Amino acid sequence: MQPKRRLAVLRTKFIPPLQRSSMIYRPKLMKQLKQIEECPLTLIHTGPGYGKSSALSSFLDTSDKLSCWYSLSKQDENFFHFIVHVVHAVREKFPHFGSELIEYLISGEVEGWEEELDYICIEFCNELLLLKKPFVCVLDDIHITERSELVKDWLQLLIESAPANVHIVLAGRVRPTWDVITRRLLNGQLLELTETDFIFSNEEIDVLLSDVFNIDCTPEELIEIEKATEGWAIALQMLGQQWKEHGEVQAVLQDGLETTDELFRFLTMEEFSRQPEEIKKFLLETSLFEEFNEKLCQTVFEAVHAGNYITHLIQQNLFVVEIGKSQYRYHALFRDFLLRQLSKNPILQDNLLQRVACYYKAAGDYEKSLEVYMRAGDYREASALLVHEGIRLLHNGKMEGLMVTLDSIPEIMKDEYWLLWYLEGEMNRYYSKFEQAMTCYRKLEELAEEKQDAEGLSLSMEGRAQIYLDTIQPVKAQPYLQKAINYMERTNTSVERKVRLYSLMSENLLNLGEVKEVESWLVKIQAVHPEYKNIELESRYLLRTGQFHTAKELLQEAKLYEKDHKLSSSHREGDLLLSLLNSLMGLTEHAKKQAEAAIVGGVQRRSPFVEAVGWARMGHAVQLLDDYDPSLAIQCYETSLKLMSDLKMSRGKSEAYMGLCLLYGKQGEYDKALRIGKVALEEPERVKDRWLSGLVQLALALVTFKQGDLIEAEKRLNGCEKTFRSCGESFGETVTLYWLSSLYLRQENSSAFKKTITRCLTLIQKHNSQFFFSNKTLFGPTDIQCIPPLLLEAKTHQVEAYLVEPLLAELGFAQLASHPGYTIRVQTLGEFQVWLGEDKLDEKGWKRDKARELFQLFITRANQFIAKSEICHLLWPGQNEEDASRDLKVALNAMNKAIEPHRKARQEAFFITREDQMYGLNKEASIDIDAHRFIYYIESGLEERSRKRAKEKLVKGLELYRGEYLPSRRFDDWCIELREQLFVLYLRGVERVAQISVAEEKFDEAIRWCEQILTEDSCWEEAYRLLMYCYYCKQNRTQALRIYERCQQQLQDELGVAPLETTREMWKMIKEATEKIYLSHL
Structure with a gap:
């Protein structure tokens, strides 16, 4: 079962700023904010210090409408964090809101948020609609979303889809440049407030100074104050505070400060300098925390009077914001000022930073502790902390922060704390910077050698072995793994480390094809840790021994891929493994989806090797798609090859070259396919990877088979069989035996055919590999309709019935006596064309025009039988019944000969069947009609609720529309209705794609x-x-x-x-x- 995502919900983010005594009621501004209740979308954007959050909070206090509040923070760059908190913000007022949506979000079932945005938004809006009551939803500090494309995209969907009872308020420092906002503006559905709306007027300045600070001003003084502050709320607060306490406002106004920023800095300095020393000290100390409370201050700074100090700051209106019960923060501008002041006293700053770092360390927040130590320049403490916690932070995905930290620590410190070299090597390895990683491991080896430290030597060998494991170079990895284990066994090491090294040895032996030795190492692992289970290793073992179903079940149950593991496991990632498994099993859409997920994951985690393998796996999936574009598959493989070249990883190119070999072979470019296949074989042969060598040899054998060189094909296939048998790979052996059977059947070698097909069918039954006969797979026939004749021949050759008959029944051919062995593909949109398997039926093949027209009639009425009399009436109007019947018989005979050229004399036609006086297409026959696929893609695309998936389906369908239906029959009544239906469907499909493009x-x-x-x-x-x-x-x-x-x-x-x-x-x-x-x- 998929483990659920975990996220602590911080409820203080749902609390609007509490109202302070220093606030005044501003009727004009409140009147503007009142319009929020009537407008679907409100946009508020000002710089800091204009009081937008406080004003919004004040308005909500006086409004009779229900509302929710959410203050965004840096963590909301993560879409999961953002959406869960937004749902919980609404739940503050409606506890049952979005229960199913929350369950879905945390379930861990979502593989890619991009594809689920539409669904999540629709569910969210449906829940909002159920509230029925008018509801205001405020998202404060919305400018933070600029760093998250997913959050921005979801918010735009929300604005477009929110029900009429919901009024969305976006408040932040910058105006979002979203077209959906422009559309709301044009439709008169946007309320927009800017700095101008929050500036204090002359009258409001007078009320503020009089009511809050008890200061009476002359009209002249008010004009000077308005000019100096430009009505900026935070500057007015500071000025009023100083005037009230010290009566020195004239000095400020006459100081000649040119900007409000300068005024604020001057006023802040004045206010700070006049505070008692203990308050100054408290301000500087607490500025190091984004949020603080009394207990925190007492713990970290031993400030026993912290509660009194906080009360003093609140009474002084000194930019302290209460964000929850007894939880506070400073206004951002004021905190920046305090941090600048603190930096002027390095000794005090270092002392405070040490205290804060120790506090975080004691609290178990090692990431923040490390950040503070580095800020203090205390590389020794930072290094010591990394030695103990670095690997854990690495495995938790804290990659970027760790890399920045390691880059900043001097080499002399890394030499003293040598584990840092291992940590830096691991970082580089995960980012596929293999040369830099190797340098770090060598440095570690030198230091450990000097100190005769077996643990350090073991880690250095393990790191180097891991590079070769990542890049599938088992021969090179083997000696380093053995050395790592030898050094490890000299130390008093943990069970976990033993298990890790034994698992790596098992994996490497698996890459070498040494199945028996793998099993012995797995026994060692169980002896050390009986409850240990390595899903990744076990699934690869199952893959390389042909046990596909078990491997898939194992991976899907564990959901290995990236849900629990933040780090890349190179080619061994779950998505990559599943994609390859699905391509080998013919589950094309799944293979494509998982390849996409692997590519995205590689990009996000900056792992180009994973991305490169992902592109190769995408190439496999694309060439198995119906109506695939060969150039697209080639592009996938070439992208993989380029990434591998950039990484200087020749070993990683073999799989992409193998895919190209298969692809060019299918296209009939045999020389090119063979040349590329030989290049693909070089690296796995060199590094002794027998499993991959076997697959590449099989690709080469298939090319020679299609080329018609049966002698060379037999030689290569026999070599493949030997390779797969030697490394215990049952599926590769099964596929090889299938192609040998096809070859012997073509050569009419009955005894060899019976022997190989029997062995092939036995393996299929033993390993439940029937999918090879029912799906189009990577190494299977391009047209699986060539399989029924093979099975029928096996039946004729008296192969055991229990092997043959269940397969014929599963394929729907239990009662079949013969089969032509191919699919008929028909292009009706645009130029009419027909293919018999891979062979195009040319004009001469029809012999008679009426034979082709008769076939077109059957295709047009594909789902029904047509009476003989109606056919005669439609194709030979005006002729008498006897002549028309005669001509129909001639045309029918010519048509059957055209579409079944190898049918034996007096053998019944397969594709066209007759029931009494009715004729029609055989429902059991494989006839692929482009118009049918066009209808499916367009209709399903029009019904699809996800824009992304709808567009994909629609575009796929529109690509099939190469022109009108059967243009050569433009004036024949029997196809007019279908032609018009297809044309209207085409226009609707294009219209919907255009609408989606506008929305995007x-x-x-x-x-x-x-x-x-x-x-x-x-x-x-x-x-x-x-x-x-x-x-x-x-x-x-x-x-x-x-x-x-x-x-x-x-x-x-x-x-x-x-x-x-x-x-x-x-x-x-x-x-x-x-x-x-x-x-x-x-």
């Missing part, structure tokens, strides 16, 4: 799709509306208005109607916006 703000792409619609149907009004909107968003209002004129003219000319009201409304909106812009420039 890909306006140029949307314009291309819309023009494509209008090329086919110049009166498709939605295309005009989308074009108008796209040009408007591109700031080309003139072109947008021209599109309307074009629409108006076309509708009038073609249909004699005016544009719809929705089209006219859009025209009015664009025209009014254009006029406003023109007038603003006058």
Whole structure:
């Protein structure tokens, strides 16, 4: 079962800033904020110190509407952290809100957040709709989302989809540049407040100074204060505080400060300098914490009067914000000032930093402790901490922080704390910087050798071995692993370390194909740690011994891939393993999805080796897809090869070269395929990886088989069988025996055929590998319809019935006497073409035009039988019954000969069946019609709720539409209805893709799709509306208005109607916006 994600919910982030006595009621601002209750979206953006959060909090206090509040922080760059907290923010007011959504989020089932954004947003909005009551949702400090594309994308979806009862408020320091905000603005659905709205007016300054600070000002003084502070709230607070206490405001106003920033710094210094020494000390101490409380101050700084100091600061209105019960923070600007002041006293700063670091260390927050030690420049303490906690932090995925820390620690300190060299080597290895990693391990070896330290020597050998394991070079890894184990056994080491090294040895022996030795090391592991289970190693063992089902179950149950492990395991990652397994088993979509996940994971964790292997696995999946584009598969493999070249990893190229060998072989480029296959074989042969060598040899054998060189193919296949048997790989042996059986059948070598097919079917039954006959797999036949004739021949050769008959029954051919051995592929959209397996049926093959037309009729009526009389009427209208019947018989015979050229005399036709006087396509036959796939992709794409998945399906379908249905039969009544249905479906599909492109703000792409619609149907009004909107968003209002004129003219000319009201409304909106812009420039 998939382990659940864990996340502590910090509820203080749901509390708006508490109201202070230094606040005044601002009627004008409150009146503006009152509009929040009527507007779907409110955007508030100002610099720091303008009081936006306090004003919002004050408004919510007076509002009778329910509301939730969430203050974003740096942690919200992580989408999971963000979305869970947003849901919990609403749950503060509605405890049962989003229970199922929370369960889904923490379940660990989500593999990629990008694909789930739509779903999560829809579920969130559906839950909001159930609330029914008007509800205000405030997200404060929204500028933090600029660092997270996922959070930004989700928020834009939320703004578009939120129900009418919800009013979203986004408050931050910068204005988001999202087109969805522009759309809300254009539709009059946006309330926007800026710094101008929060600036204190002359009258408000007077009220603030009078009511809060008991200061009466003359009109002249008010004008000077307004000029000096520019109505900036935080500066007014400081000025009022100093005036109230010291009566020195004139000195401030006459100081000649030119900007409000300078004024704030001056006022802050004045205020700070006049505080008692113990308060100054307390301010400097507590500035080191983002948040603090009385207990924390007493613990870290021994400030026994911390409670009194905090009370004093609150009474003085000295920029202390209460963020929860007895929990406080300083205003950001004031904290920055305090930290600058502290830096002027290095001795005090270092002393305080040491205390803070020790506090975090004692609390078990080693990451923060390390950060503070490094800030203090205490490399010794930082190094000592890394020795004890570095590996744990590394395994918890704290990669970037650790790398920065290690780069900053002087080499002399690393030499003293030699484990740091191992840690740095591991960091470089995980980032696929193998040369730098090797340098670190060698440095460790030198130091450990000097000190005769067996543990250090063992770690250095292990690190070097791991590099060769990562890059699958088992021969090179073997001696280092043996040395690592030898050194380790001289020390009083832990059970965990023994298990780790024994597991690495097992894995390496597996790469060498030494299955028996692997089993002996697994026994050693169990002896040391009976309860230990290495899912990764066991799944690779199962993969390399052909036990695919068990390997898949193991990986899926454990969900090894990246949910619990933050670090890359190179080619051994769960996603990569599952992708390869699924390609070998013919589960193409799963293989593709897992390859994508591996690539994304490699990029995110900056592991180019994982990314490179992921691209190779993607190439395998792509070439198994229906309607695959060979150039796309080639691009995947070439991307993998380039990444491997950048890493200088020749060993890692073999799998990509193997994939290209298979691909070019399928395309008939045999010389190129053989040349690349030989290159693929070099590295695994050199490093003695027998399993991969066997797979590459098999790829080469398949190319020679397709090429027709059966002697060379037999030689290569026999070599493959020997290799796979020697390393205990049952699946490779099964596949090899299948191809040998096909070869002997073609050579009419009955005895050899019976022997190999019997062994093949025995292995399939033993290892439950029936998928090889039912799915298109990486090393299987391109057209699996060539398998039934093979099984029928096995039956004829009296192979045991228990081996043959269950497979024929599973494939649906239990009662079958013969089978042509191929799929018919039909292209009806655009030029009509037919392929018999991989062979194209040319014009001459039809013999008669009526034979081709008859086949086209059957294809058009694919799901029904047609009466003989109706066929005669449709194809030979006006002829008498006897002549038409005669011509039908001739055409039917010619058609069957065309689509079944190797059918024996008097053998029943397979693809066309007859029932009494009715004819039609055989439902058991494999006939692939492009129009059917087009309908499936477009209809499923139109129904799909996820934009990303909808677009993928729609584009896939649209690629099939190469032109109208059976253009050569344009005037035949029997195909008009289907032609028109397909055409309308095509326009709807293009329209939906254009709409999605607009939602994704890909306006140029949307314009291309819309023009494509209008090329086919110049009166498709939605295309005009989308074009108008796209040009408007591109700031080309003139072109947008021209599109309307074009629409108006076309509708009038073609249909004699005016544009719809929705089209006219859009025209009015664009025209009014254009006029406003023109007038603003006058």
